[in-house]
Amino acid sequence: MVRMNNRAENDVRPVQVIWHFLKQQPASVLWQRGDTKILAAVQPTSGSFQVSGSSVTVQHLDWLKATLRPLLVTADLTITVTCLEDGGGLLAELFNAAYCALNLLPKDQRPQQVAAAVTTAMVNGASVVDPDQVESQQATSLMTMVATPQEQILALELSGQQAINSSEFNELILRASQGVTRTNAQRQAGFERAVEPPLPVIDTDQRTIVIATKNPGKAREFNAVFATEGIQIKTLLDYPELPRIDETGATFEENARLKADQIAAYLHLPVLADDSGLMVDALGGRPGIYSARFSGDHNDAGNNAKLLYELTGVPAAERTATFHTTLVFAKPERPAEDLVVEGNIQGQILGIPRGDNGFGYDPLFYVPALDATLAQLTVEQKNQISHRAKAIEQLKQKWRAWIKA
Ligand SMILES: O=c1[nH]c(=O)c2ncn([C@@H]3O[C@H](COP(=O)(O)OP(=O)(O)OP(=O)(O)O)[C@@H](O)[C@H]3O)c2[nH]1
Numbered sequence: 001m002v003r004m005n006n007r008a009e010n011d012v013r014p015v016q017v018i019w020h021f022l023k024q025q026p027a028s029v030l031w032q033r034g035d036t037k038i039l040a041a042v043q044p045t046s047g048s049f050q051v052s053g054s055s056v057t058v059q060h061l062d063w064l065k066a067t068l069r070p071l072l073v074t075a076d077l078t079i080t081v082t083c084l085e086d087g088g089g090l091l092a093e094l095f096n097a098a099y100c101a102l103n104l105l106p107k108d109q110r111p112q113q114v115a116a117a118v119t120t121a122m123v124n125g126a127s128v129v130d131p132d133q134v135e136s137q138q139a140t141s142l143m144t145m146v147a148t149p150q151e152q153i154l155a156l157e158l159s160g161q162q163a164i165n166s167s168e169f170n171e172l173i174l175r176a177s178q179g180v181t182r183t184n185a186q187r188q189a190g191f192e193r194a195v196e197p198p199l200p201v202i203d204t205d206q207r208t209i210v211i212a213t214k215n216p217g218k219a220r221e222f223n224a225v226f227a228t229e230g231i232q233i234k235t236l237l238d239y240p241e242l243p244r245i246d247e248t249g250a251t252f253e254e255n256a257r258l259k260a261d262q263i264a265a266y267l268h269l270p271v272l273a274d275d276s277g278l279m280v281d282a283l284g285g286r287p288g289i290y291s292a293r294f295s296g297d298h299n300d301a302g303n304n305a306k307l308l309y310e311l312t313g314v315p316a317a318e319r320t321a322t323f324h325t326t327l328v329f330a331k332p333e334r335p336a337e338d339l340v341v342e343g344n345i346q347g348q349i350l351g352i353p354r355g356d357n358g359f360g361y362d363p364l365f366y367v368p369a370l371d372a373t374l375a376q377l378t379v380e381q382k383n384q385i386s387h388r389a390k391a392i393e394q395l396k397q398k399w400r401a402w403i404k405a
């Protein structure tokens, strides 16, 4: 039989998926099969699993919730589905859309089970897969099936005006199984590209290290150290598509872990992060972890001006300060194994800046033993003595064994 839409009985309509459809809810997709268009988005919430929707009946939402629930590894989720256009097979496509969105969650929260849904129908006495809207209206019975690629049936929903006999039932099941396999293949091809993009070409033989920093001053210093070991440095400036990591921690270590763990998870690579800051004794240790945002965000001149202002009238002997760096090296998806090292350097905050090298507070940070500020040193000289250099020294002794472990 040739269908009115020129498809064979076992032909499903093409699928198009736009992954990460919503910018503010990255676990979202626009799922289109033929003229059926569904927007699905998943958000982490606490409490019980919720499914809400618009342009969808309560019965559809209840079915979707009951069908998805056994596939979830966590109930702390809310799924929102919106039917933009119903071109047939709505129930199955609601499932497919929601299932795709769930797969955009972090890996450990994705469904453990591979599953897809498809509709089959009896139309003019013949069984067809994935009926469009016209066929759905003509169908005497409709079946929606959710199944795994191994033909384990997870849900089955029958509707329509006419009862079906057991041979029709078997035909519908057979068509549905094939449809599920096809749907899975249709989804998987795009999914792998969207969710598991090809890894950046980086040597895994420890000749390249990714550093989760956007600070070019830090990058320069890391580069100088690692270049002598024949190791190339990449920074977040090489990966402009990565999201910003908010430094919400209460300590240098917490912030360095946030940067390293999250970027390692995104890149699927080992990642090194640096969180550092200036602790001024006369200011009770401030600006500390807030060194980058002491006066506006990353305004070195503003930060230095504020530091000088706050130290107005404080005599030289009381202007002692410590520069601190915590480095965290993280392996993807193994945050418990993070390698943590740190380094400090003592100095004094001058009243007038000196030197043009370095970055940040370097022109005000005076090292008595060298009779120079950090900004009066070359990168190589700063790398002999600085807080960062001391932390890197610790790292050098440990990282090769750690990365192999
Ligand atoms: O004179 C300096 N010599 C240094 O050697 C140094 N290291 C850090 N800092 C300052 O402390 C903030 C840390 O903040 P921070 O660790 O969050 O870094 P950041 O935000 O600049 O870059 P990122 O690595 O987070 O992308 C930075 O912005 C700098 O102002 C330094 N100042």
Ligand SMILES: [Mg+2]
Residues within 6 Å of the ligand: 247, 292
């Ligand atoms: Mg920062």
